[in-house]
Amino acid sequence: xxxxxxxxxxxxxxxxxxxxxxxxxxxxxxxxxxxxxxxxxxxxxxxxxxxxxxxxxxxxxxxxxxxxxxxxxxxxxxxxxxxxxxxxxxxxxxxxxxxxxxxxxxxxxxxxxxxxxxxxxxxxxxxxxxxxxxxxxxxxxxxxxxxxxxxxxxxxxxxxxxxxxxxxxxxxxxxxxxxxxxxxxxxxxxxxxxxxxxxxxxxxxxxxxxxxxxxxxxxxxxxxxxxxxxxxxxxxxxxxxxxxxxxxxxxxxxxxxxxxxxxxxxxxxxxxxxxxxxxxxxxxxxxxxxxxxxxxxxx
Amino acid sequence: xxxxxxxxxxxxxxxxxxxxxxxxxxxxxxxxxxxxxxxxxxxxxxxxxxxxxxxxxxxxxxxxxxxxxxxxxxxxxxxxxxxxxxxxxxxxxxxxxxxxxxxxxxxxxxxxxxxxxxxxxxxxxxxxxxxxxxxxxxxxxxxxxxxxxxxxxxxxxxxxxxxxxxxxxxxxxxxxxxxxxxxxxxxxxxxxxxxxxxxxxxxxxxxxxxxxxxxxxxxxxxxxxxxxxxxxxxxxxxxxxxxxxxxxxxxxxxxxxxxxxx
Numbered sequence: 001x002x003x004x005x006x007x008x009x010x011x012x013x014x015x016x017x018x019x020x021x022x023x024x025x026x027x028x029x030x031x032x033x034x035x036x037x038x039x040x041x042x043x044x045x046x047x048x049x050x051x052x053x054x055x056x057x058x059x060x061x062x063x064x065x066x067x068x069x070x071x072x073x074x075x076x077x078x079x080x081x082x083x084x085x086x087x088x089x090x091x092x093x094x095x096x097x098x099x100x101x102x103x104x105x106x107x108x109x110x111x112x113x114x115x116x117x118x119x120x121x122x123x124x125x126x127x128x129x130x131x132x133x134x135x136x137x138x139x140x141x142x143x144x145x146x147x148x149x150x151x152x153x154x155x156x157x158x159x160x161x162x163x164x165x166x167x168x169x170x171x172x173x174x175x176x177x178x179x180x181x182x183x184x185x186x187x188x189x190x191x192x193x194x195x196x197x198x199x200x201x202x203x204x205x206x207x208x209x210x211x212x213x214x215x216x217x218x219x220x221x222x223x224x225x226x227x228x229x230x231x232x233x234x235x236x237x238x239x240x241x242x243x244x245x246x247x248x249x250x251x252x253x254x255x256x257x258x259x260x261x262x263x264x265x266x267x268x269x270x271x272x273x274x275x276x277x278x279x280x281x282x283x284x285x286x287x288x289x290x291x292x293x294x295x296x297x298x299x
Numbered sequence: 300x301x302x303x304x305x306x307x308x309x310x311x312x313x314x315x316x317x318x319x320x321x322x323x324x325x326x327x328x329x330x331x332x333x334x335x336x337x338x339x340x341x342x343x344x345x346x347x348x349x350x351x352x353x354x355x356x357x358x359x360x361x362x363x364x365x366x367x368x369x370x371x372x373x374x375x376x377x378x379x380x381x382x383x384x385x386x387x388x389x390x391x392x393x394x395x396x397x398x399x400x401x402x403x404x405x406x407x408x409x410x411x412x413x414x415x416x417x418x419x420x421x422x423x424x425x426x427x428x429x430x431x432x433x434x435x436x437x438x439x440x441x442x443x444x445x446x447x448x449x450x451x452x453x454x455x456x457x458x459x460x461x462x463x464x465x466x467x468x469x470x471x472x473x474x475x476x477x478x479x480x481x482x483x484x485x486x487x488x489x490x491x492x493x494x495x496x497x498x499x500x501x502x503x504x505x506x507x508x509x510x511x512x513x514x515x516x517x518x519x520x521x522x523x524x525x526x527x528x529x530x531x532x533x534x535x536x537x538x539x540x541x542x543x544x545x546x547x548x549x550x551x552x553x554x555x556x557x558x559x560x561x
């Protein structure tokens with residue numbers, strides 16, 4: 001109920017800003033609001049499931065690089081006894097296999113759809129004239145794609161775990177598992193909000209390709225896609241712990257590997273809340289200002 | 300032939316005009332191009348910082364492989380990759396018939412419509428790092444070796460183009476799989492690792508990825524005088540076969556192209 005009230009608040013405030021939702025119709029969708037979003041989610045799930053081959057190609061994108069780097073490390077482990085200090089081959093293999101899941105489930109890709117389809121092509125006007133929150137619709141549009149690709153990732157993890165001599169390197173501690181799930185959920189929200197901000201930045205810059213590419217590179221380096229951030233030189237590591245990218249990908253993986261102490265788990269959750277708040281406020285300000293600049297013709 | 304040069308010059312001019320029309324995008328694209336170039340080196344420096352030899356390749360050799368990759372991929376992105384994204388879009392939105400009706404070769408239009416000038420930065424980054432590494436590790440080069448190296452890179456470029464075009468042609472049957480072009484960016488990234496990496500994983504995988512393993516590795520191995528005449532012939536042969544195949548495959552695929560009301 002609290003969630004639905006929040007949804008309603010978001011909806012009514014955003015809608016009011018757009019001149020769509022009025023006090024008269026506010027009550028009429030109060031009771032059915034969560035169900036409407038469930039339906040939106042299910043519709044998008046059907047769409048994502050229907051395009052599962054497309055989803056699989058997206059998944060291959062998340063799969064390819066971690067497996068390549070893992071093969072690279074395999075060569076390093078064969079040439080040297082312990083090239084990565086306290087990271088054993090099993091730990092590093094588990095890291096990259098979890099990275100496949102994190103890359104496919106936690107890395108949100110809604111920004112291109114927002115910038116190109118909604119803003120550049122003007123489809124945003126469709127959303128503005130309907131009694132739904134734009135951000136929530138986008139959330140439920142993206143979620144099915146993440147679930148399906150994350151599922152492919154889990155299948156790969158299971159498949160590869162049979163080939164690992166000593167099995168996967170995962171936490172067995174119950175508190176650690178619960179905290180890891182919380183970290184994953186928060187990471188997903190941070191990733192989503194961040195990509196929403198990147199997407200709506202097209203309201204100002206129009207041609208969006210360059211920004212998308214730039215953020216892509218920064219993300220790969222500082223989220224831990226190249227190698228565990230702990231193995232970076234100290235100044236890069238410090239910088240990556242300050243930036244938000246590690247809290248979307250790296251720390252969720254580390255928590256599942258059991259490489260974070262209880263204090264570090266709490267610290268990670270705390271920092272994730274800070275980023276969530278920062279991105280939430282930034283998105284709100286950008287949306288309110290940006291929407292006034294939007295022009296859609298003939299939609 | 301002259302007509303094609305004239306058309307290409309017009310395409311190049313239009314691409315330049317489009318680049319300057321969106322200045323914020325021009326700046327962001329230039330920064331991201333430099334960032335991707337620097338990223339490749341940062342990642343390979345980081346990966347090789349923990350070990351001196353991998354699959355028989357010394358650290359400096361792997362870094363030079365990255366230099367070769369940067370030069371090659373810089374040229375490829377400047378001339379071709381944007382066109383493949385465009386080709387996927389044209390096929391997905393059933394606009395290809397508009398191009399097929401024009402009195403010009405359809406493969407030419409699909410491959411050469413756009414020039415992505417900002418990727419030129421990557422070529423420079425690759426060249427600068429190459430010179431720096433060669434000097435730092437005291438690897439001597441004479442004009443003959445350098446000339447052959449760039450010639451082999453050109454052949455590698457033809458091979459890479461042919462692989463991309465063959466894969467993109469599959470979109471005629473599966474237009475919704477337009478994201479396969481995104482995947483090809485990652486597949487191209489595989490050229491910056493030694494072929495032995497794939498051979499070690501599986502002989503079948505190596506055989507499947509053979510064209511990819513030749514694209515940059517053969518020219519770079521030539522710099523270290525580690526190639527035989529067989530390796531060089533293999534690169535030439537595979538590139539020519541793939542190019543002919545990509546052309547025939549495109550012509551064949553066009554028979555199956557369907558669209559309505561476009």
